[in-house]
Amino acid sequence: MKPIYTLLFALPLLLAGCAPRAEAPEVKNLIFLIGDGMGLAQYAMLEIEQDYAPNAFTEADHVALTTTRSANNRVTDSAAAGTALATGHKTNNSMLGMLPDSTEVESMMERARDCGKATGLIASCYLQHATPASFYAHVPRRHLYEQITDHLALSRFDVLIGGGMRWLTEEHLAHFNNEGYVLAKSIEEVEATSSSRIAGILADEYLAHAPERGDVIPRATKKALETLAQDPDGFMLMVEGSQIDGAGHANDPHYLLAEMEDFEQVVRIAVDFTRSHPGTLLVVTADHETGGLSLPSGKSDFTLSESGIDYRFGTGSHSAIRVPAYLYGTGADGFEAMMDNTELSHRIEELMGLRK
Secondary structure, three states: OHHHHHHHHHHHHHHHHHOOOOOOOOOOEEEEEEEOEOOHHHHHHHHHHOOOOOOOHHHOOEEEEEEOOOOOOOOOOHHHHHHHHHHOOOOOOOOEOEOOOOOEOOOHHHHHHHOOOEEEEEEEEEOOOHHHHOOOOOEOOOOOHHHHHHHHHOOOOOEEEEEOHHHOOHHHHHHHHHOOOEEEOOHHHHHHOOOOOEEEEEEOOOOOOOOOOOOHHHHHHHHHHHHHOOOOOOEEEEEEEOHHHHHHHHOOHHHHHHHHHHHHHHHHHHHHHHHHOOOEEEEEEOOOEEOOEEOOEOOOOOOOOOOOEOOEEOOOOEEOOOEEEEEEEOOHHHOOOEEEHHHHHHHHHHHHOOOO
16 A cells, blocks of 8 residues: 555645646646747838738737847857747757756646646747757757657657658657557648647648748647647647748848748737637747847938838847747736746746646
């Protein structure tokens, strides 16, 4: 009988890590949207090009600014920044789900899964890319794609939609089948299934650029929310607007605007869901800014009624500026105005009862 008594004693301690604090509002569902490379200038571009019309971002209940530095660099990469957001720990550039000393750290999505919540990842790049991988992989270098793919197959997340077929072997695909996933190769196949476990691998690596890929990511987001919301214990969904970053690296304003417009559609779907489902927290943020985008006046004569605006990039890499966090729904007012990215992660986990 001793093992049973031991289990009964330990069970409340285990469950304590899956319950919200008494003084905090209960967050049952988390929608975590990450615009890779999206700084304030990227948002300003969207706002300007839409003639300042109200959009999904302007409906935020609270807005914060977060720092993005990594453990070893004032300018982070997506692996370190993704790890900070996913786990609440700083690490070195290129490391995923590990501390600088290579100690593995659990992500909030892994904790949510272990607490019985449904889980999902969506990306417009490949699922083995740094930001989505930071929620399930534990490797010293972000380009260890074969090892990362092993971790993806073993993640047990319920909904997986993005690219990455290049690194999926027959063994990986067989594993997904054995675990009850419906394997889909198009957004139409994703939408057609009624399964609670979906592996939608829609491209070899990256999905097509916006607008060539159409509304695949908004549709995937809507389907994922419909699927995950069926879990009575709640869910956690992360959607990455991956190619905002690619447009910044390319210093291409047309590509960037198209990706921001696509991401705003995802935010709109998430806002509407959050407003109609009490107990849902929506967090929209970025891992870092890409491109060093600035929006200077086109002319120096400010007596003119319109001087025009130029979109100028300062780098083909990342920058060190703070990035915005837009917060909606239950618990949105519980965030500081100025935060580190790890503090943003900690607060989310506290509200969801995932952190003691």
